[in-house]
Amino acid sequence: MGAFFIEQVIQGICLGSLYSLVAVGLVMIYQAVSVFNFAHADLVALGGIAAFVAYRSGVTAFVLTGLCAFAACFVTGMLVERVAFRPLLRAPGQNYLIATIGIGIVLRNLMRIIFSADVFAFPSVFGSDPLIVGSVLIVPDNIAILLVTTIAVVALHLFFKKTLLGKSMRAVAQDREAAQVMGINVNRSISWTYGLSAGLAGLAGLLVAPVFYVSAEMGGPLRMKAFIAFILAGADSIWGAIIGGCIIGITEALAVGFISSRFKDVILFFLMTLFLVWKPGGLLSRRNGA
Amino acid sequence: MRMRAKRIVLGVAGVLVLIAAVPLVYSQEYFLHLCIMAMISAIVAVGLSLVSGYTGQMSLGHAGLYAVGAYTSALLTTRFGVSFWGAVPAVLVVSALAGVVIGAPSIRLKAGYLTISTVAFGEIVHQTARNWDKVTKGPTGIGAIPSPELFGLEVMTLRAWYYFAFVFLLIAVWISARIVNSHIGRALRAIREHEPAAQVMGINSSYYKVLVFVVSAVFAGMAGALYAHFITFIAPDNFTLNESIGFLVMTVVGGIGAISGAVFGAFVVTIIPEYLRAFGDIRLVLYGLILVLFVLFMPKGLVPFIAEHVRRWTRRATRSQASRDTAPRR
Numbered sequence: 001m002g003a004f005f006i007e008q009v010i011q012g013i014c015l016g017s018l019y020s021l022v023a024v025g026l027v028m029i030y031q032a033v034s035v036f037n038f039a040h041a042d043l044v045a046l047g048g049i050a051a052f053v054a055y056r057s058g059v060t061a062f063v064l065t066g067l068c069a070f071a072a073c074f075v076t077g078m079l080v081e082r083v084a085f086r087p088l089l090r091a092p093g094q095n096y097l098i099a100t101i102g103i104g105i106v107l108r109n110l111m112r113i114i115f116s117a118d119v120f121a122f123p124s125v126f127g128s129d130p131l132i133v134g135s136v137l138i139v140p141d142n143i144a145i146l147l148v149t150t151i152a153v154v155a156l157h158l159f160f161k162k163t164l165l166g167k168s169m170r171a172v173a174q175d176r177e178a179a180q181v182m183g184i185n186v187n188r189s190i191s192w193t194y195g196l197s198a199g200l201a202g203l204a205g206l207l208v209a210p211v212f213y214v215s216a217e218m219g220g221p222l223r224m225k226a227f228i229a230f231i232l233a234g235a236d237s238i239w240g241a242i243i244g245g246c247i248i249g250i251t252e253a254l255a256v257g258f259i260s261s262r263f264k265d266v267i268l269f270f271l272m273t274l275f276l277v278w279k280p281g282g283l284l285s286r287r288n289g290a
Numbered sequence: 291m292r293m294r295a296k297r298i299v300l301g302v303a304g305v306l307v308l309i310a311a312v313p314l315v316y317s318q319e320y321f322l323h324l325c326i327m328a329m330i331s332a333i334v335a336v337g338l339s340l341v342s343g344y345t346g347q348m349s350l351g352h353a354g355l356y357a358v359g360a361y362t363s364a365l366l367t368t369r370f371g372v373s374f375w376g377a378v379p380a381v382l383v384v385s386a387l388a389g390v391v392i393g394a395p396s397i398r399l400k401a402g403y404l405t406i407s408t409v410a411f412g413e414i415v416h417q418t419a420r421n422w423d424k425v426t427k428g429p430t431g432i433g434a435i436p437s438p439e440l441f442g443l444e445v446m447t448l449r450a451w452y453y454f455a456f457v458f459l460l461i462a463v464w465i466s467a468r469i470v471n472s473h474i475g476r477a478l479r480a481i482r483e484h485e486p487a488a489q490v491m492g493i494n495s496s497y498y499k500v501l502v503f504v505v506s507a508v509f510a511g512m513a514g515a516l517y518a519h520f521i522t523f524i525a526p527d528n529f530t531l532n533e534s535i536g537f538l539v540m541t542v543v544g545g546i547g548a549i550s551g552a553v554f555g556a557f558v559v560t561i562i563p564e565y566l567r568a569f570g571d572i573r574l575v576l577y578g579l580i581l582v583l584f585v586l587f588m589p590k591g592l593v594p595f596i597a598e599h600v601r602r603w604t605r606r607a608t609r610s611q612a613s614r615d616t617a618p619r620r
Contacts, residue, residue: 036405038535084582088589094348095585098542101535102585105578113571224413231406262421269410269417276407277395 003135008257009250014142016249017149021204022222023229023241024156025197030235031173032193033089035096039080039104041219041226043198046107047073047205049115052122052214066148069202076107077198078191085194086187111216122209145207152203153242156196169193173236224265225252228272234282243283247271309456313449322448324561326520329455332556333462333513335540337506339552340466342541344478345499350534351392351408352510354415357529358388359511360518361419364432367519374438374519378512385511386504393503404503412534419526431525435518451520458516459553462509466549469505478502510537543584545591554593 022044029037050072051065059065080103088096124141131138160166171179172189180186204222212218225248232244251271255264279285313322334352342348362384366377392411393404419426426432437444438454445454469475480488481495489495518524536559544555562580566573588595 084586087586091585091589092546094342094538094542094546095589097348098539098585099582101539102578102581105581106575107578109572109574109578113575227409231410235406263417265417266414266421269414272410273407273414276410 004257006136007138008253010136010138010142012250012253013246014145014249015253016246017242018145018204018208018245019222019225019229019248020242020245021149021152021200021207022226023233023245024153024238025200026226026230027233027236027238027241028169028173028193028197030230032169032176032190033085033096035093035100036227036230036235037197038097038100039107040197040201041223042104042107042111043073043077043201044205044208044219044222045111045216046076047202048122048209048214048218049111049205049216050202051206051209052120053115055122062144066203066206069206070199071202073198073202073205074195077201078195080107081191081194086190089190108216108219115216117216119213119215122214124210141207141210148203148207152200156200156238159196165189165192225249225268228268231272232275232283234279234285237282237284240283247283306460310453313452317449319448320564322452324564325557326448326451326455327517328557328560329452329459330513330516330520331537331540331560332459332553333516334510334537335544335552335556336459336462336466336549337509338537339541339544339546339549340469340502341506342538342546343548344475344482344502345404346482347404347499348538349408349503349506350405350531350538351410351412351415352506352537353529353531353533354408354412355385355388355507355510356514356517356533356537357415357419357524357526359385359514360524360529361426361432361514362511363515364435364518364524365425367436368432368434374436374515377515381511381515382508385507385514388511389504389507390500393500393507409531409534412529412531416526416530419529426526429526431523431528432518433523435522435524437522438519455516455520458512462512463549463553465505469502470549474498474501539581543581543592545593545595548591548593551591551593555591558592 022040025043026037026040029035029040047069051069054065054068059068084099084103085096088099129140131140131143160170168179168184169189169192171182171184172186172193176186179189205218208218208222212221226245229241229244229248232247233240248268248271252264252268255261255267259267275283312325334356338349338352359381362381363374363377366372366380367374372380388411392408395407420429422428437446439445440454443450445451477488477493477498480491480493481498485495514529517528540555540559541552542555543558544553545551563573563577566576569576584592590598
């Protein structure tokens with residue numbers, strides 16, 4: 001019982017850190033342009049597919065497949081921002097939202113046409129022999145997930161705190177007009193925000209590939225979870241997204257382990273509704289209630 | 291002003307006659323089927339457009355309300371032998387309650403949160419329908435939903451359904467028009483323009499926002515019931531986030547805040563993807579591209595776009611007419 005509980009919690013944290021990775025990208029874009037990016041989950045799929053294609057064509061080193069996934073999404077994110085989203089920066093919110101929905105449909109179906117509509121298994125890079133600590137089993141994939149997300153989050157943190165570009169992105173997130181007045185190139189910042197956010201989604205795609213298999217639709221299950229993490233974060237806090245993702249992962253794993261796997265999504269949405277009423281500003285806001 | 295009102299009435303009457311004549315002139319089955327689906331969706335879109343146009347908030351949970359209506363009616367008619375008309379009051383009450391449940395807490399939260407909590411609501415409804423086997427029969431869905439009866443006749447044929455759905459759409463449009471032109475509409479416009487000022491003038495903004503959300507919920511529920519009885523089969527996967535997105539797309543493509551825009555958008559969004567089938571695999575890619583192009587080049591929506599161009603064109607025509615009249619004679 002005790003060991004099972006700990007296993008579920010570890011499983012939850014690992015799944016949760018994946019959700020965090022996706023949610024962080026959503027939050028970055030929300031901070032910059034105040035829109036929920038509906039195409040984000042499709043970038044996760046793009047990352048998975050890019051990693052798969054790279055792996056099949058002989059790039060088997062984990063770091064290199066990761067780089068391929070990151071780069072493919074980074075480029076696509078910047079491209080899409082330049083072509084479809086930048087002209088809408090001053091348009092009403094619903095138009096921007098519809099554009100992200102449209103781009104999502106385009107990406108998903110292009111992938112389905114080019115990559116085929118089939119589902120492919122992605123070999124686990126670290127083998128399938130579980131690690132045994134005491135009486136607790138740990139799947140090696142989970143260690144990879146934790147390792148990569150930790151590195152990504154630390155790198156992102158350093159990027160935001162130490163580099164000029166990262167600082168300018170934070171400035172744009174706080175107040176776009178003020179940032180522009182201070183001489184920051186707003187378009188360049190937003191473009192990089194899209195690139196990095198998509199890159200993180202790509203990494204999530206790489207990590208989730210051995211778990212959910214590779215297909216044009218693989219982003220679907222992550223979309224809802226990342227969405228809830230995004231809400232728990234109050235839409236605009238990166239640390240909130242990270243903590244929110246983990247809370248969701250743990251809740252999900254415990255719900256599956258101890259209640260029923262069928263109602264896990266209902267439980268998650270119920271949790272989200274509670275948060276909306278209790279902490280509408282997000283996990284890390286100081287304000288309680290409506 | 292009288293002239294203008296008269297012209298509007300004439301225009302509306304003309305459009306109505308035109309729509310009513312369609313099945314008599316062109317009765318290809320598939321086309322009629324699409325038109326009926328478009329009309330049912332238009333009922334949802336009209337309500338949704340009231341919400342987005344007047345409260346500035348978007349709902350992405352209307353497929354949930356649509357499902358609530360569809361399941362209420364389907365269960366009452368298949369399980370308890372209630373007639374369609376017997377189920378209608380229940381549909382209206384249940385969907386209104388659902389509207390209060392999501393509308394009341396979320397409309398008071400910070401801007402944009404309605405969208406988010408409606409996504410959650412839609413997904414909760416979807417998951418409940420999928421997993422509550424005993425009542426909803428889970429993913430297999432509910433079949434053999436009876437056709438409604440009208441004056442002792444069953445509404446079965448596509449033509450009959452065309453007029454049946456059309457009447458419901460007319461009622462929805464009429465109610466919306468009445469709301470927009472009433473004190474409720476004025477209050478909502480005041481809130482949209484400047485909420486604090488409206489509140490100072492004694493308008494209870496939360497009350498009006500929830501009210502309009504409940505109206506849209508009732509529309510969605512009723513449309514869901516129509517859908518259930520038209521298709522005669524419903525399953526949880528007919529009511530996902532994608533359907534909610536579809537309803538929102540209709541209002542934006544047609545032109546937000548205009549009743550005619552919502553109706554027009556419903557037809558465009560229902561019919562375009564079907565006619566893209568000729569393109570095979572890339573049809574959904576094209577559909578996505580069309581959406582993006584729409585918001586890029588017609589940001590206000592189709593109906594305002596067309597109206598603007600017609601106005602410009604007629605103005606130019608009258609101006610050139612006037613200049614010809616006043617041109618100096620030799």
